[in-house]
Amino acid sequence: EVQLLESGGGLVPPGGALRLSCAASGFTFSSYDMRWVRQAPGKGLEWVSSISRGGSTYYADSVKGRFAISRDNSKNTLYLQMNSLRAEDTAIYYCARLNEVISPASDYWGQGTLVTVSS
């Protein structure tokens, strides 16, 4: 069974940093592109970042230069390093698998981890 389990969310002051993790199981993690998507309270889905199987990275303009996506295929884990956090980064952060066969859709999503940026 495919599972994605996010962790690392919490309360952080403006200007602070946080690293999110997404532990993957039930599939060959190294064979899939992955992405982070966030959802601010009461708002819609917003793409944050993607990483390919080969390690190429892509970012939304709103986080470019502040966030860094990475992966450790030996640990089956996806990461999102978030620096210089702002109040507008407050959201539930989901990791999701991009299935090449059904591209550009994500067929599995984690349950999300909440990041709150506030003093």
Add this chain to the structure above:
Amino acid sequence: SYELTQPPSVSVSPGQTASITCFGNKLGDKYACWYQQKPGQSPVLVIYQNNKRPSGIPERFSGSNSGNTATLTISGTQAMDEADYYCQAWDSSTVVFGGGTKLTVL
């Protein structure tokens, strides 16, 4: 940057057909997919590559994409279909979501 536009809300009576649109410049030249999200839950893929249903998604869900508009159609809408629906496409290596449509079944 590329944008996808959805109506904020759509209402439908039980058993009737609901149509949710997603507008984007030359969207028909791209693949569109749709997600369903119920309160407090993660999104669930209901349509991919314009009109294909993932395993486990009921046949009443269908999709189309032509010109500038992708459409999610729910035939014989049930109370359990009440949710937020998001379209998504891919443009220049970036993922784009529509703003979401709240489907109310009343």
